[in-house]
Amino acid sequence: MGRLGISLYPEHSTFEKDKAYLDLAHKYGYTRVFTSLLQINGDQEAVVANFKKIVQYAKSLDFKVMVDMNPSLFKQLGVTYDDLSFFDDLGAWGLRLDEGFTGMEEARMTRNPYGIKIEVNMSNGTRYLENILSFAPDKQNLLGCHNFYPQEYTGLGEEFFTKCSELFRQHNINTAAFVSSKVAGFGPWPIQDGLPTIEDDRHLPIATQVQHLLLTGLIDDVLIGNAYASEEELRAASETFFGRYPVLHADFVDDLTTNEKLVALGKPHLYRGDASDYLLRDTMPRVWYKDKEIPAHHAKADFKRGDIIVVNDDYSRYKGELQIALKAFPNDGRRNVVGHLTDDDLxxxxxxxxxxxxxxx
Structure with a gap:
């Protein structure tokens, strides 16, 4: 099963605030941390010591800490690709390479004796992965993670996201991508537009963003890119990520009857396999609730995409069937509109x- 994660930026925060955030995320089942060591300004020893303190605390809670790195920082720290002992001592689970190397270095680093994971950028659409694989890496230590995009309208489009992700899926390499908190105040840079991977996710509720990534079938690990997400967001993302089934959120009519509530919300729904262009159908409720009365109401306006429908008593054989309109069609009065998918989830x-x-x- 994949992992759910948060992001920390110690250079913009304090140990106490990061510790409290880790404690809260741990409560909701989060097990990954993305953090950045892209630049060290001032006293290098002090910066590294403070960084190590929060990494070690996260590790004590069994978080897997991924540290974002670039080639210039390797030089600044005096770390070579053949000796990753610095990161082992730091307590890092893995290194995310902010910039690509030649492919040879990435492959060599996967063969480190500490089992440190090497996570490479998925958001490039080139033959970068194939180049790394040509140098025979230890694939158990090779992971992929998409970028996040602080600047509005610069996140990935769906088609490009899919193309890049499928390359990693073909080689059975663990994948990750970012979602964005609406209330978080910062990331690695002082920009407040959010930190998603996919541009169209930027302003959606966090549960919808998580559901989107999971439903693509292309992402294992989901990370909240900015800090700090609210407890409500942490809970919502967790419930979605660890839920047994995908969830679609809907707004229901005020006078939803008890029987309609049973049909719509009583049990998970199975999308009938002989699919129609007009309706998603779950036929099991008409079996479970065949003896329940479902009088006609809200049965006049024509249907539009996203309408939640319960077949009423006037369509006797199909009474109680749950349907969702996939496109517009006329309403002849035998189906009740009991709600509509939210605009965000449509x-x-x-x-x-x-x-x-x-x-x-």
Missing amino acids: FLLDYIKPWSTFELK
């Missing part, structure tokens, strides 16, 4: 496939 309908199970909330 696009997730494209990812729910026939024979898959999901929940409505």
Whole structure:
């Protein structure tokens, strides 16, 4: 199973604040930390000592700490690609390479004696991965992670994200990507536009962002890019990430009946396999609730994509069936509109496939 993670930026915070954030994330099942050591200004020993303190505390809570690095920092620290003992002493689980090397260095680093993971950039769309693989790395220690994008409108498009991710999937390499908190105040740079991987996720609720990445089937680990996410966001992301089934959020009518609530929210839904262009259908509720009355109401307006529908008593054989409109069609009165997918989650309908199970909330 994949890991859920947070990000820390010790140079912009304090040990006490980072410690409290780690404690809170640990409570909700988070097990990864992304942190940055891209530049050391001032007293190098003091900076490294402070950095090590928070890394060691995270490690004590069983977090896997990934440290972002670039070639110039290797030189500044006096670290060579054949000796990663500095990072072992630091307590790092792995190194994320902010900039690419030649491929040979990445492969050599995966064969370190400490088992330190080497995580490479997935957001390039080149033959970078194939180049690394040509130097025979230890694939158990090779991971991939997408970039995050602080500047609005610069995040990855869906097609490019998919293309890059599939390269890593083909080689069974662990993948990661970032989602963004709406309340977090900072990242590695003083920009407040969020830190997602996919641009269209930038302003969505965090649970929807997490669900999106999971439904692509291309991402193992999900990381919150900016700090600090609220406890509500940490909980929502955790519930989504560790949930048994994908969740679609919907707004329901105020006068939803008890029986309609049973149909829509009582159990997870199975998307019937013989798919229609017009309707996603779950036919099991009409079996479970066949003796329940479902009078016609909210059955006049024509259907639009994202409408949550319960078939009413006037369509006797199909009474109680749960449906979601996939595109517009007329309403003849035999189906009740009981709600609508939220605007934020509507696009997730494209990812729910026939024979898959999901929940409505």
